[in-house]
Amino acid sequence: MTSIASTEGGGLGRRLQESLAAAALTLVLCVPIILFRTDSDQNTGQLQLIWRPILVAVFVVIAFVGRFLLLTAAAAPKLEKAAVVAKPRSAAASQALNLGGLAFLLLFPPVTVALLGGGGALKWIDSYGIQILIYVMLGWGLNIVVGLAGLLDLGYVAFYAVGAYSYTLLATTFHLSFWICLPIAGILAATWGMILGFPVLRLRGDYLAIVTLAFGEIIRTVLVNWTDFSGGGAGISSIPKITFFGLVFADRPGGFDDFFGLEYAPIHSKLFLYYVILGLALLTSFVTIRLRRLPIGRAWEALREDEIACRSLGVNTTNTKLTAFALGAFFGGLAGSFFAVRQGFISPESFTFNESATILAIVVLGGMGSQIGVALAAVFLIGGFELLRELDLVHWLWFDSEIIASVVILILLGLLTRRWLLWAAIIVVADAAIILVQDKVFADQLAALWPGFYSYKLDIDPTQYRGLLFGLAMVVMMVVRPRGFVSTRAPSIFLKERKSVSGDLVKEGHG
């Protein structure tokens, strides 16, 4: 909310005045939509209004205190701005970082199995490891389109869907194996990318965004309605599972475990799936990194920075965009067919616009064009929200050790943005708000004082807030740090020595 202030900081009176204004504004914003909740009457089915003044009061107080703290933080003497040219990360250090990350990814499953046993590790490898890696791969795939070539694709999920349905239909109709279908699915997705891209890529960037969005919705509507082809809204189930070079993962003679003389355990197929998606994700990253050094990759990045300059220098912009688009679609298709083989069931529900927005959020928050950043963002967003499902953990983090959680978050955000006071203010306010609305002891005390309290309280189910937080994070990120978490750029060509350049220095043209 830093932007409301025309003059940053100011005297105490002025700060109070501005905070009051923010509180008044919040009051007006909250009046209909938060003050009254519409609910169907159980007997008549007609809508009723339930009124929640406490909640509005909480929001108004948050706005007042938050605004005041923000202004105070802004008024505090500023530290010297972080050097614009990032500390050059030495090649050795950066290589060590990459190798460390790779080793972690490779060792993650065996270590979890060793620590938790086969049954306990299942969840961590399946809903964390594999799930996150799928999004890492999608993020890297979309990164080629958005991060490198600077084309905003809002329908990336369409290619994901093409990949998933290609594998499913080929495997159920022609009984082809996953490994044969995988490249076919990728090629089909890339073909769709070219069919769509050819007419569309001549358009300006924001028109392209809308057309890709439309394409994503068209594909989904067709999948829902063309029942003979895609099974319609009910989807397709019993998709053939993945095999280990022809050996099925099942508890029967001739299966994988029987062949190697192992005892049957469901974890084996998950381990295999984990390494498959890891391999696919690394392939995406590897191809991207190598392509960045080729003329085509340089053309992508040049195009992102200034389209007009590119055209003047004789770069064929349509073809350059088309390759980025098709390659992104190709990897989306691969990820899609992996998704189908892992899930065993697909339906158009998995390919909504929300999914595209999630992948885009990963790329944007990670820092467009940065491989590590995108991977970290996927871990934070997807892993974070998987963690939120574990209500016990959330409860422990916030209510039994709220201070620890707050300090950890403060350190993370502070290190990343170097605006300690600002984040401290935000976190204190957020904590206060959470305690006010959610803390059981406080709520009980309040309910004892005033019996009607519970009917005014928000029911907090963390998973409901997923979309809310995604949206908010995208806006805040654009306002505070438009280049993402990891905003340094390693040039692919350099004179004498390699210098990482802060993203703030890279100016994008208005091509």
Added chain:
Amino acid sequence: MANFLQQLINGITLGSIYGLIAIGYSMVYGIIGMINFAHGDVFMLSAFIALIVFLFLTKILGLGFLPVAFIVVLIFGMVLTAVWNWTIERLAYRPLRGSFRLAPLISAIGMSTFLSNFVQVAQGPRNKPVPPMFTQILQFGEPGHEVTLQYRQIVIVLITALLLIGFWWLVQKTNLGRAQRATEQDQKMASLMGVDVDRTISITFIIGAALAAVAGALYMLYYGVVNFADGFLPGVKAFTAAVLGGIGSLPGAVLGGLMIGLIEVMWAAYFSSDYKDVAAFSILAITLIFMPSGILGRPEIEKV
């Protein structure tokens, strides 16, 4: 023939609503060159505001006379939605002026996700049925081939027409409109001539929101049900309308809205209602590819 007339009436009604939303897209695009992706969700929010104000008036205050209640709903909806959109512009778009090209669009996408989820959390995910209003109908034509004209369709078209006249007057005849048109042509030049560009842009968002708020109230009246996810499809269709009419052109937005409304209704009536959204999306793609400046738009001039 009767069927065609009937569909024509339905299409014009739906098209009026799209036209009102489309103006918001078109004005914002005209003035700052940004696709306000969150506009559809502002429309959805306004439908909820209208619903709540309406319920408040009829259930809590016990106001029985519907036309008065509906006018009060319109006024409150316009004011409150305008405050929302003003705040959104202040927080999410203004700091990004001068940032890189895609930043405002990404911010708007985030805002759109935020708004629909916000309403879902605050009001619950279920459909909200509204008691039917203005239920009388007019029928004409010979028996067996009647054409039905609902009172609410008349209300919708009338209110839209009145608003458009008022809006046209605002843009063409007042200082405010002149400042707005000047900013649209050249921001830097306008500010040199003493136009407060920031204020003008804020007012553009306010006007867009007020029109969307009317569309939201009319949508609630017409369909009798609102849902938190209702912003997306009408939003995209209204954007299609703005593009089809020529983005940046205000008569174009209205014309495009009417065309999209008619196409959608006719498609559903004569082909299949399953694919009516595909029809709207395909028109969007085809227009952008073959006629990017739309029917009434000016061709884009690229300045280096």
